[in-house]
Amino acid sequence: MAEAPPLESTDGDLDRQGGRRLSRARRPDPEVIWREGFSDDPLGGIHRRKDLRGSRGKIRVEKLPDVAGDPLSTVVVSVSRRTVEVEVLEGERLGEIIACSYSPRLVLGRESLVAVGDRAQIHPLPGSGWLLTSLEPRRTRLSRPGPDARNHLDIVVAANLDVLVIVVSVDRPRFHPRFVDRFLVAAQLGGVAPAIFLNKCDLDTPEPDLDTYRRLGVPVLKGSAVNPEGLDELRQFLSGRWSAFAGISGVGKSSLIQALVPGADAEIGEVRGKDGRGRHTTTRAKVYRISEATRIVDTPGIRELAMHRVSAQEIQLYFTDFNEFFGHCRFNDCLHSREPGCAVIQAMEEGQIHPDRYASYLRILESLQ
Numbered sequence: 001m002a003e004a005p006p007l008e009s010t011d012g013d014l015d016r017q018g019g020r021r022l023s024r025a026r027r028p029d030p031e032v033i034w035r036e037g038f039s040d041d042p043l044g045g046i047h048r049r050k051d052l053r054g055s056r057g058k059i060r061v062e063k064l065p066d067v068a069g070d071p072l073s074t075v076v077v078s079v080s081r082r083t084v085e086v087e088v089l090e091g092e093r094l095g096e097i098i099a100c101s102y103s104p105r106l107v108l109g110r111e112s113l114v115a116v117g118d119r120a121q122i123h124p125l126p127g128s129g130w131l132l133t134s135l136e137p138r139r140t141r142l143s144r145p146g147p148d149a150r151n152h153l154d155i156v157v158a159a160n161l162d163v164l165v166i167v168v169s170v171d172r173p174r175f176h177p178r179f180v181d182r183f184l185v186a187a188q189l190g191g192v193a194p195a196i197f198l199n200k201c202d203l204d205t206p207e208p209d210l211d212t213y214r215r216l217g218v219p220v221l222k223g224s225a226v227n228p229e230g231l232d233e234l235r236q237f238l239s240g241r242w243s244a245f246a247g248i249s250g251v252g253k254s255s256l257i258q259a260l261v262p263g264a265d266a267e268i269g270e271v272r273g274k275d276g277r278g279r280h281t282t283t284r285a286k287v288y289r290i291s292e293a294t295r296i297v298d299t300p301g302i303r304e305l306a307m308h309r310v311s312a313q314e315i316q317l318y319f320t321d322f323n324e325f326f327g328h329c330r331f332n333d334c335l336h337s338r339e340p341g342c343a344v345i346q347a348m349e350e351g352q353i354h355p356d357r358y359a360s361y362l363r364i365l366e367s368l369q
Helices: 177-190 211-215 226-240 255-262 320-325 343-349 355-368
Strands: 032-035 047-050 062-063 070-081 083-088 099-102 119-124 131-137 140-146 152-161 161-169 193-199 220-222 242-246 286-289 295-298
Touching: 083 119, 131 152, 140 177, 152 242, 161 177, 177 193, 177 220, 177 355, 193 255, 220 226, 226 255, 242 255, 255 295, 320 343, 343 355
Parallel strands: 032 062, 099 131, 161 193, 161 242, 193 220, 242 295
Antiparallel strands: 032 047, 070 083, 070 119, 070 286, 083 099, 119 131, 140 152, 286 295
16 A cells, blocks of 8 residues: 655655654644535545644644534524533424534634524534534624723623613612613614613612603613512513623522523522622523523623723714704814813703713713723
């Protein structure tokens, strides 16, 4: 049998020079070979590229496992570091939850690779197991900044949502308009319709004034997780939608889910006695099923939202109560912070814009400058 020809080197050098074998450290490194796509041809889809670690790194071969059978259309319901759980949307396995690994073909862009709510296709692997092979474009998203600020990677907490329910509480933790305003901006950035649910209305504490948000057209509901009979309005509002519950830790998101979904395993934590703030109990997004067409996504307590893609000049467009005053400022490039002759500042001083909304705008503007 003829001996297989040696793999070509990237530099055009030989592994031997002058009859003497080069040391491993001095040998030119061949290009990395890996396989993309699914093909019956053993050589189908073979490509070459240079190893990202440089020309002196070790040889590394990455192959995509062969698949067997037809793909299934699914939706991602849970994400961990190396695997996902998906719910099958078609066929005999409709509604079944399957654990899958990722395909090396998936390309990381400016957003995290897989998120709860993503529509995906999975393929069976020979023997056993499943492989997530492709994702559909995201219709909407709720995201937060990722750890790599240089590349502006966004961590998508949930995708393809219909409604973002911003959960706030009467007390413990006390109501903060600035958190609501930031979530409203995040919802607009992600293309998600917002709503507000005021929780813990059973407490003997005056309710905060939410009329400002009603005037903006944001649906406002209220109730208490400890009184499930009072949640009928919320159930009706969520019916037929994919919704996410978001808010700071301690407002009762997980308690609401347990009241709405009997048997849900959402973890519940107590607020800290010292400052009345919540402890993080939800560590990753998870989907709960209420009915065939209704799902709730429980998101981790989000302290920061992805707004770094918005410029200081653009953020004002996401405060819709400012709209009628645009074009009336003395300066065309007015940022409505301290400029003389600003129509927005004048409207705030005259009571046409709520001071809390304007204060939230200034905080976000400052974070973008």
